[in-house]
Amino acid sequence: MATIRDVSLLAKVSTATVSRVLNGSVPVSPERREAVMAAVAQLDFRPNAFARSLATNRAHGIGVVVSEVSSGVYGGILQGIESVIEGHAMHMLVSSGHHQAAIERRAYDFLRQRRCDALILQLDGASDDEVAAFADTDVPVVVVGRSVPALPDRCIYLDNVAGGYLATRHLIERGHRAIAHVAGLAGVADARDRHTGYRQALEEAGIDYDEALVADGDFMEDAGQRATQSLLDRERAFTAVFAANDQSAAGAMRALREAGLIVPDDVSVVGYDDTLLAHYLVPSLTTVRQPLQEMGQAAAWLALARLGLDARKEVNLRFEPVLVERESVAAL
Amino acid sequence: MATIRDVSLLAKVSTATVSRVLNGSVPVSPERREAVMAAVAQLDFRPNAFARSLATNRAHGIGVVVSEVSSGVYGGILQGIESVIEGHAMHMLVSSGHHQAAIERRAYDFLRQRRCDALILQLDGASDDEVAAFADTDVPVVVVGRSVPALPDRCIYLDNVAGGYLATRHLIERGHRAIAHVAGLAGVADARDRHTGYRQALEEAGIDYDEALVADGDFMEDAGQRATQSLLDRERAFTAVFAANDQSAAGAMRALREAGLIVPDDVSVVGYDDTLLAHYLVPSLTTVRQPLQEMGQAAAWLALARLGLDARKEVNLRFEPVLVERESVAAL
DNA sequence: TTGTAAGCGTTATCAA
DNA sequence: TTGATAACGCTTACAA
Numbered sequence: 067m068a069t070i071r072d073v074s075l076l077a078k079v080s081t082a083t084v085s086r087v088l089n090g091s092v093p094v095s096p097e098r099r100e101a102v103m104a105a106v107a108q109l110d111f112r113p114n115a116f117a118r119s120l121a122t123n124r125a126h127g128i129g130v131v132v133s134e135v136s137s138g139v140y141g142g143i144l145q146g147i148e149s150v151i152e153g154h155a156m157h158m159l160v161s162s163g164h165h166q167a168a169i170e171r172r173a174y175d176f177l178r179q180r181r182c183d184a185l186i187l188q189l190d191g192a193s194d195d196e197v198a199a200f201a202d203t204d205v206p207v208v209v210v211g212r213s214v215p216a217l218p219d220r221c222i223y224l225d226n227v228a229g230g231y232l233a234t235r236h237l238i239e240r241g242h243r244a245i246a247h248v249a250g251l252a253g254v255a256d257a258r259d260r261h262t263g264y265r266q267a268l269e270e271a272g273i274d275y276d277e278a279l280v281a282d283g284d285f286m287e288d289a290g291q292r293a294t295q296s297l298l299d300r301e302r303a304f305t306a307v308f309a310a311n312d313q314s315a316a317g318a319m320r321a322l323r324e325a326g327l328i329v330p331d332d333v334s335v336v337g338y339d340d341t342l343l344a345h346y347l348v349p350s351l352t353t354v355r356q357p358l359q360e361m362g363q364a365a366a367w368l369a370l371a372r373l374g375l376d377a378r379k380e381v382n383l384r385f386e387p388v389l390v391e392r393e394s395v396a397a398l
Numbered sequence: 399m400a401t402i403r404d405v406s407l408l409a410k411v412s413t414a415t416v417s418r419v420l421n422g423s424v425p426v427s428p429e430r431r432e433a434v435m436a437a438v439a440q441l442d443f444r445p446n447a448f449a450r451s452l453a454t455n456r457a458h459g460i461g462v463v464v465s466e467v468s469s470g471v472y473g474g475i476l477q478g479i480e481s482v483i484e485g486h487a488m489h490m491l492v493s494s495g496h497h498q499a500a501i502e503r504r505a506y507d508f509l510r511q512r513r514c515d516a517l518i519l520q521l522d523g524a525s526d527d528e529v530a531a532f533a534d535t536d537v538p539v540v541v542v543g544r545s546v547p548a549l550p551d552r553c554i555y556l557d558n559v560a561g562g563y564l565a566t567r568h569l570i571e572r573g574h575r576a577i578a579h580v581a582g583l584a585g586v587a588d589a590r591d592r593h594t595g596y597r598q599a600l601e602e603a604g605i606d607y608d609e610a611l612v613a614d615g616d617f618m619e620d621a622g623q624r625a626t627q628s629l630l631d632r633e634r635a636f637t638a639v640f641a642a643n644d645q646s647a648a649g650a651m652r653a654l655r656e657a658g659l660i661v662p663d664d665v666s667v668v669g670y671d672d673t674l675l676a677h678y679l680v681p682s683l684t685t686v687r688q689p690l691q692e693m694g695q696a697a698a699w700l701a702l703a704r705l706g707l708d709a710r711k712e713v714n715l716r717f718e719p720v721l722v723e724r725e726s727v728a729a730l
Numbered sequence: 731t732t733g734t735a736a737g738c739g740t741t742a743t744c745a746a
Numbered sequence: 747t748t749g750a751t752a753a754c755g756c757t758t759a760c761a762a
Binding site for chain 1: 468476491508511513678
């Protein structure tokens with residue numbers, strides 16, 4: 067592959083001049099510019115990105131760690147990031163964390179060594195302290211999908227407490243008072259926050275919190291089904307279920323159907339995430355939407371801002387969940 | 399950030415020796431190795447990937463172009479690729495093609511310039527000739543999700559004709575003879591192939607091909623619904639529909655439901671892709687599965703093989719679709 | 731406006 | 747087994 071030297075020889079100029087016309091940094095006379103362009107075209111010259119990065123100390127790339135590259139939930143974040151950086155001639159180095167701290171660390175180390183200009187991390191295996199440690203370097207780090215107290219100005223997150231509250235209040239407004247909750251994976255912040263929002267809404271409405279109406283899940287459909295099953299087996303009657311995510315909700319609906327109950331006539335169901343499946347379930351699922359693409363974009367903007375590349379005056383850090391009403395909730 | 403020079407100074411050895419212990423290429427005396435390791439640890443030294451790549455001409459990265467990073471269909475490919483390259487200390491540079499030739503070209507050029515060790519392309523905007531042109535370079539190129547005749551030994555693809563055949567034959571075996579087809583986007587190879595398979599199965603069963611039973615879609619739900627609507631409006635009765643993908647099938651089911659028809663009692667439906675939604679539709683959708691993760695893995699193996707890195711004796715190029723039976727088909 | 735030449739941080743060649 | 751040192755291909759002072 068042709069080098070800048072080849073181009074300079076062919077165009078009968080110095081390599082410096084070639085570099086100048088390529089980067090448009092310094093004025094170059096029309097004739098030489100012309101000659102350089104011609105040579106570049108003729109040789110199909112493409113500057114070596116490594117040499118360039120070595121000389122400039124700029125990678126033109128941002129590293130991204132996401133829990134699963136192939137997931138309806140996290141894919142939206144990637145898409146958001148990509149949509150903003152592609153306008154800045156940046157690329158994306160992506161790696162999966164698989165929800166495990168050890169793998170997340172590996173991915174992080176890897177990306178660090180690649181000398182990315184910035185890192186965007188969506189981690190849910192690592193502890194807050196670990197995330198804070200990751201962020202404690204010279205390369206700009208942005209955290210997405212989570213709020214780490216030690217990093218107040220570079221976390222892009224959704225208020226999951228508000229989300230849980232929103233879902234529950236929606237049910238309360240429809241007249242429900244005996245509202246069950248299929249919780250997410252114990253120990254995960256998102257699960258905890260949604261549960262907290264659930265309690266807040268109950269409390270606000272003067273409804274006593276009843277542990278017997280809460281069953282543990284793990285964000286997967288099967289656990290959602292089992293949890294709902296166990297809820298049905300208990301003595302407490304309920305007219306609605308708030309599930310920690312859409313998949314759990316799908317499991318809940320399955321359990322209800324198998325118990326001969328009709329959604330929403332007998333029991334209403336609300337999910338969380340607004341993944342594709344919420345739209346396809348029958349009845350379609352009322353759920354809480356996370357604006358993932360927007361969050362990905364915000365993360366990218368924040369990263370670019372820290373690189374002095376995109377001076378967007380104000381980037382939104384905290385995103386609000388939105389209730390998406392479909393067919394799975396009935397008024398009492 | 400510390401450089402190899404800093405390490406060599408601290409360890410009182412030459413940079414060459416540092417390089418040697420780091421790469422394990424050449425024997426180094428225990429004492430010096432010890433000293434180097436200590437210095438590396440003390441300085442938290444991480445070799446500069448650019449300098450290394452410049453010197454070795456190896457990027458340790460493979461570029462991937464995929465239609466949409468956030469998609470149930472293509473995400474599986476990314477995951478497959480990642481799962482094999484992460485064992486080779488390689489990373490993934492990903493870019494979306496958005497189904498458009500111009501954007502695909504941009505993504506390709508971008509990745510080329512980044513000097514990736516290899517490229518894996520899943521393109522559906524570019525023509526066969528364009529894809530062949532992309533592959534005509536010194537860097538190894540693997541095409542996934544499509545068979546380009548000019549590149550017989552580096553395309554990882556699914557036999558879509560077989561898939562269309564499989565779906566249709568399944569319906570024929572259940573006693574259906576009046577089988578409608580909601581086609582995919584006109585001009586897209588996948589759509590064409592599935593349609594061909596549909597015709598083959600009919601022919602084999604001695605059923606005349608009837609144009610009035612075929613309606614154009616575009617792989618999206620709405621078009622699937624409209625197509626099925628138009629099918630219902632025609633004079634031809636049918637007892638089954640084979641849709642070019644799951645989303646079209648969802649649209650078809652919607653149209654049928656709105657027409658007061660029960661799936662599968664009145665009309666059976668078969669989809670294609672086995673995306674998450676096939677599982678969640680009610681009734682759940684019988685569909686044709688594409689082993690996307692396996693295809694991604696195969697693509698990565700092929701790329702590594704071309705780099706002399708993973709001498710897997712034989713990589714499977716042609717994948718067979720699998721029929722996944724669920725609840726949307728009834729025997730006549 | 732242009733060219734010369736010194737980096738950038740590695741690896742690899744060649745002697746020793 | 748080790749150390750000098752010349753690449754690798756680009757950018758960027760510094761001079762002209």
